[in-house]
Amino acid sequence: MRITQGCFSFLPDLTDEQIRDQVEYILSRDWAVGIEFTDEPHPRNTYWEMWGNPMFDLKDAKGVMMELDECRKAHGDSYIRINAFDSTRGWETVMMSFIVNRPKSEPGFRTWRMEADGRHIRYTHELVG
Amino acid sequence: MDGDMGEKLATVDLKAEYESSGVREILDELDRELIGLAPVKERIRETAALLLVDRARRDLGLAYETPTLHMSFTGNPGTGKTTVALKMAGLLHRLGYVRKGHLVSVTRDDLVGQYIGHTAPKTKEVLKKAMGGVLFIDEAYYLYKPDNERDYGQEAIEILLQVMENNRDDLVVIMAGYADRMDRFFAANPGFRSRIAHHIEFPDYTDEELARISASMLENQGYALDEGGRLAMEDYIRLRRDQPHFANARSIRNALDRARLRQANRLFSGDAPVDAQALSTITEADIRASRVFSGGLDIDGSRRVDAD
Numbered sequence: 163m164r165i166t167q168g169c170f171s172f173l174p175d176l177t178d179e180q181i182r183d184q185v186e187y188i189l190s191r192d193w194a195v196g197i198e199f200t201d202e203p204h205p206r207n208t209y210w211e212m213w214g215n216p217m218f219d220l221k222d223a224k225g226v227m228m229e230l231d232e233c234r235k236a237h238g239d240s241y242i243r244i245n246a247f248d249s250t251r252g253w254e255t256v257m258m259s260f261i262v263n264r265p266k267s268e269p270g271f272r273t274w275r276m277e278a279d280g281r282h283i284r285y286t287h288e289l290v291g
Numbered sequence: 292m293d294g295d296m297g298e299k300l301a302t303v304d305l306k307a308e309y310e311s312s313g314v315r316e317i318l319d320e321l322d323r324e325l326i327g328l329a330p331v332k333e334r335i336r337e338t339a340a341l342l343l344v345d346r347a348r349r350d351l352g353l354a355y356e357t358p359t360l361h362m363s364f365t366g367n368p369g370t371g372k373t374t375v376a377l378k379m380a381g382l383l384h385r386l387g388y389v390r391k392g393h394l395v396s397v398t399r400d401d402l403v404g405q406y407i408g409h410t411a412p413k414t415k416e417v418l419k420k421a422m423g424g425v426l427f428i429d430e431a432y433y434l435y436k437p438d439n440e441r442d443y444g445q446e447a448i449e450i451l452l453q454v455m456e457n458n459r460d461d462l463v464v465i466m467a468g469y470a471d472r473m474d475r476f477f478a479a480n481p482g483f484r485s486r487i488a489h490h491i492e493f494p495d496y497t498d499e500e501l502a503r504i505s506a507s508m509l510e511n512q513g514y515a516l517d518e519g520g521r522l523a524m525e526d527y528i529r530l531r532r533d534q535p536h537f538a539n540a541r542s543i544r545n546a547l548d549r550a551r552l553r554q555a556n557r558l559f560s561g562d563a564p565v566d567a568q569a570l571s572t573i574t575e576a577d578i579r580a581s582r583v584f585s586g587g588l589d590i591d592g593s594r595r596v597d598a599d
Binding site: 224 | 390391393412415416418419420422423424458461
């Protein structure tokens with residue numbers, strides 16, 4: 163099942179050129195770029211593993227693309243995303259996040275229904291495949 | 292050149308390109324702001340012409356490959372290598388050979404790590420920052436220490452060589468340092484010599500040029516020399532040149548900083564109220580108090596000289 167998280171995830175996968183243009187945009191706004199990867203795309207798994215250090219003072223997207231290539235070499239069959247972090251006081255948050263790499267076969271989800279106290283119904287999602 | 296000529300260009304007006312690309316602006320700026328350095332300016336002009344012609348060839352669809360733009364700047368300290376590198380970055384950016392045109396200035400410390408496995412990430416970090424611009428490695432010969440074969444500098448050199456070859460579209464490397472030591476560095480690392488196309492030598496400034504430099508430095512700070520001060524400055528330059536640790540324009544800047552200090556002290560110790568004229572004039576006394584006039588710098592501390 164195709165995971166849809168972050169920006170552009172309902173679009174076809176971005177090409178490297180499109181990724182580079184997005185990174186150029188990120189750098190033009192003076193946001194820091196971070197690359198993260200995981201093999202567990204559960205929506206509750208907010209914190210993915212970080213690849214290298216966040217990149218704070220790049221001028222050109224090439225530096226990010228080099229890191230992305232390295233990350234793909236090491237974790238080609240994982241999810242990889244690029245985060246843009248705005249450190250401006252008052253924001254201090256991720257402004258943009260998009261998936262740039264997916265494993266060959268993506269896991270699906272199974273929903274579990276559970277009866278809880280007072281006949282409440284609870285749902286939980288589990289990764290399968 | 293961006294598509295306003297239709298599908299295929301038949302001719303390229305080099306003069307118009309020269310004007311419109313902003314190259315002329317940079318070269319004029321170079322002429323205006325940098326005193327002396329005639330051979331350097333000549334070389335830069337030639338390089339600019341070559342790059343313009345290369346670009347025209349590309350636009351006309353002639354055989355074209357990215358020229359090797361890595362350079363080495365050799366010359367004594369204070370001869371303007373960093374300043375020219377900054378202008379070079381602007382020039383290459385205007386001509387479209389680097390995408391961003393910023394200058395990242397580093398020395399050995401920024402590239403070489405302190406323990407095993409520290410160097411490669413450090414060097415790569417710097418290279419990532421320099422992508423799309425110019426990487427200026429000052430005193431590049433310190434990267435190579437032949438007396439210590441386990442020195443981590445070698446690792447940085449290997450990474451640099453690789454990037455200089457594979458990422459020629461992404462960044463330009465300029466190495467700078469004293470002429471003789473750079474020569475030895477290149478002799479020991481033939482990889483660099485073959486990857487660097489432009490070797491530019493920076494001559495020492497003449498006394499007359501240094502005098503003009505001192506005047507323009509003061510002018511930028513809103514000061515001026517009076518007549519006696521000007522003559523004293525000329526004497527100073529002549530004497531300073533023969534003393535150790537002479538660093539061309541940098542020595543002059545330091546001398547002027549100290550002269551301003553003395554001027555401030557002089558004005559402060561006087562009782563009379565001062566006017567704008569007095570506040571911005573460096574006089575003979577401010578310069579003649581330098582220890583350069585009293586036999587030179589006292590490097591080993593064996594003699595005490597009160598005046599600095």
